[in-house]
Amino acid sequence: MAPTEQLRRFETDGVTATEQLAAALATELADGEIVFVSGELGAGKTTFIRGAARALGATAAVTSPTFAIGHRYPTRLEGLIVCHLDLYRLDGLDSEDPELLAPYLGPGRITFVEWPEHGGEGLGEPRLRVELRHSGGDRRAIEVRG
Amino acid sequence: MILAVETSCDDTCAALVSADGAILANVISSQEAHARFGGVVPEVAARSHLELIDPVIDEAFARAGASLQDVELVAATRGPGLVGALLVGFAAAKALAAARRLPFAPVDHLAGHVAAAYLKPTPFEPPFVALIASGGHTLLLAVRERGAAPEVLARTLDDAAGEAFDKGARMLGLGYPGGAPLERLARAGDPYAFNFPSGRGEDFSFAGLKTALLYRTRDLDMGDEQVRADLAASYQRAIVDALVRRAERALERAGLSRLALGGGVAANGPLRERLAALGAELFLPALALCTDNAAMIAAAALDAPALAYPDYLSLDVYATGEGPLR
Numbered sequence: 001m002a003p004t005e006q007l008r009r010f011e012t013d014g015v016t017a018t019e020q021l022a023a024a025l026a027t028e029l030a031d032g033e034i035v036f037v038s039g040e041l042g043a044g045k046t047t048f049i050r051g052a053a054r055a056l057g058a059t060a061a062v063t064s065p066t067f068a069i070g071h072r073y074p075t076r077l078e079g080l081i082v083c084h085l086d087l088y089r090l091d092g093l094d095s096e097d098p099e100l101l102a103p104y105l106g107p108g109r110i111t112f113v114e115w116p117e118h119g120g121e122g123l124g125e126p127r128l129r130v131e132l133r134h135s136g137g138d139r140r141a142i143e144v145r146g
Numbered sequence: 147m148i149l150a151v152e153t154s155c156d157d158t159c160a161a162l163v164s165a166d167g168a169i170l171a172n173v174i175s176s177q178e179a180h181a182r183f184g185g186v187v188p189e190v191a192a193r194s195h196l197e198l199i200d201p202v203i204d205e206a207f208a209r210a211g212a213s214l215q216d217v218e219l220v221a222a223t224r225g226p227g228l229v230g231a232l233l234v235g236f237a238a239a240k241a242l243a244a245a246r247r248l249p250f251a252p253v254d255h256l257a258g259h260v261a262a263a264y265l266k267p268t269p270f271e272p273p274f275v276a277l278i279a280s281g282g283h284t285l286l287l288a289v290r291e292r293g294a295a296p297e298v299l300a301r302t303l304d305d306a307a308g309e310a311f312d313k314g315a316r317m318l319g320l321g322y323p324g325g326a327p328l329e330r331l332a333r334a335g336d337p338y339a340f341n342f343p344s345g346r347g348e349d350f351s352f353a354g355l356k357t358a359l360l361y362r363t364r365d366l367d368m369g370d371e372q373v374r375a376d377l378a379a380s381y382q383r384a385i386v387d388a389l390v391r392r393a394e395r396a397l398e399r400a401g402l403s404r405l406a407l408g409g410g411v412a413a414n415g416p417l418r419e420r421l422a423a424l425g426a427e428l429f430l431p432a433l434a435l436c437t438d439n440a441a442m443i444a445a446a447a448l449d450a451p452a453l454a455y456p457d458y459l460s461l462d463v464y465a466t467g468e469g470p471l472r
Contacts, residue, residue, distance in 0.1 A: 041313055042357035046304055060467045064305045064353075066313075067282030068155060069228050071467035084467070097193050103229035103465065134357070 007145050014138040018044050019051025025128065025144060026052040031080065032107050034124050036116035039132035044140050048132060049112040053082040056110060065114070070104045083111040085123075092119035147210075149217045149242065150444035151203065153235030154227025154255045155282060157437075158198035160206040163444035165218070168266040170210035172434060172441040173202050195234035203238070206440075214246060221447030224252035225464035226471075232463040240458055250458040251447040255438075256471045259408035260289055260296060261446035262435045270406055270429040275299065275396050277421075279389055280409030280437070281308035281323070284350045285471070286392060288400040293449030298471060299396040302350040307385055307411045310352035314381045317356075317363050318374055328378050329414055335372070335379030342384035350392060355384050382416060390420040397426055405429065412436040 012018045029035065035052070037045045050062035057075035065071040065086040073082040083104040090096070096119075105111050105123060113120050116129075128146040135141045147170060152159040162170040175198045207213055222239035225232060236252075243250040259278045263270040276287040276296065284307045287296035305313070308325060315324025320331065342358050345351035359381050366373050393405060406429040411417065413433050422428055435442060453461070 040360070041317065042353065042360045044353075046353065061301060061303065062467075063302055064309060065466065066309050067280075067306060068226070068466040070465060072229075072465040073467045095193075097230065100193075100230045134360070 005145055007143065010142040010144070011135065012140050012142060015044070015047050018047050018132075018140055018142070019054070021142060022048045022051030023055035025130075026055040029056070029110050029127060032109065033127040034105070034111045034113060036113050036120055036126040036129045037132070038116060038130065040134070043132040043134060045114045045132060048130060048142075049084055049114070052112065053084065056080065056082050058082045070101060072104060079108050081109050083109045084114075085111060086114040087118035087120055088115040090118045093122040094119065147212065147216055148219045148221055148444040148447055149203070149206070149214075149239070150221040150253070150440040150447060151199070151235040151239040152223045152255070152258070152438060152440040152443045153195045153199065153231050154223045154225070155231060155438060157439075158195050158202045158235070159438060159440035159443075160199075160203040161440035161444050162206050162210040162212055162217075163265070163441055163448075165448070166266070167264055167269060167445060167448060169441045170212065171206040172439055173206045173209065174434065174437070174439050175202050195231055199234055199238050203242075214242060217242075217246070217248060219251060219447060219452055220248050221251040221253050221443050221450070223255045223258065223443055224461070226255055226466035226469040227463075229463060229465050236463050240461070244455060244459060247455040249452040249454050251450045251452040252458070252461055253443045253446045253450055254469055254471060255443075256283060256285065256469070257296075257446045257450070258442040259283075260287060260406070261292075261449070262408055262431045262439075262442035263406045263429055264292065264445045264448065265431075265435060265441060268429075270404075273402055274404035274406045274429070275393065275400050275402050276406045276408060277389065277393050277396075278408045279307040279411035281312060282306050282466070283409060284308075284389075286396040287471075288396070288402065289406075295470065297400075299399060300349050300392050302352065304351050304353035305356065307350070307352065307389060308409065310355060310385050311382075311411065311414075313356055314359055314378075317359055318378055319368070323410070325411065325414060328382060329416070331375050332379040332382045332416075333375075335375030335377070337379040337383035339376035340380035342380055344384040344388035344391070348392070348395065350388055352385065352388070355381070382414075386414065386417045386420055389417060390424065393421060394424055397424070403427060407431070408436055410437040
């Protein structure tokens, strides 16, 4: 963790509040940046990314990319695509073609990464690290670093 | 005959299909290594597609007793899928087409799942409602005529049905892919032991179900085999309920009484039984045509507009999220 890194803690009471928090945080992001989104199964990673993606102008349905590994959502902004990666099914990126996920990273894109623990460090330094935790029912504790 | 290639996700697939929809060869190279890693792909799609694409196409020609000289049209999945994986099959297919100046048909993967119904020996023609349920997709489509863009009646808002099976299986300590082991465990369980949510509204939603199962696995004794079986049976019932109820509603909304099933979740026994009980005319393709395959891509190519050489050379693939049926 970089010494200047900021830690912010939030608690949301449901899907809508999680999406709204993500939408607010999305205003901090710039072209080419990466956001790591961690949390166990059902913690709300895809929900969080849906809120952020919509705030960034994504028009398509934001769904879980676990199977496809990567989704790309066009936005209303010319030249910006929201990318949504999910490394859940990967053992890491060490044995992969370095170009495998290149179409989901870099200029013209803002990239959200689920399950970054599975080799996500190889994708680049994230602007934000988000961690979601179940805190009973629909409540979620959300920590944002960076 | 049509040569078709499909590499949108994990499987490397090639098929040869005659112009009247008869399957001459349908080769699927499943990356069965996945199972050994509990669902984790040791080396994802793109690299293994590269290794497998040529042998899989060669195998298709060998099984059909044919060669590239016999091919009149080449087709490949253009999307949706993982860009790096799609590119391998799409580029290989374009190169084969270009080598003989053949026309080329780019095909949408989901249009392929629908078109699996058109293949011989039991072609099922529109109009019908298609339920596509797999690891990556969950859609209900009104298919009015071959080749025309179907109307999306319902889609998933979060996880796919097959993903719900896989992740539920993972929480119950079962293998990957999770559908078959979860179904087996569920046989010994009570599907009404637990009341799991099957989503509200016209669209599918499986995220709440996943969380509900997680909480149950925390609260209950997961060393008790009967508890695990009851959880599996109740969880499966919630997924099947979600699919069957929305399929029934989709048939009503579309004013249709014919239903075609596609995607790997079609392998689920309780789902097949419940759909059969709806009273609609039901089409269940052979399982090899439900999971990802290239014969269905060839079937879709029968109705898709083909591009003449060299117009297709600059054509690019599209990722999940970018396609027409997103």
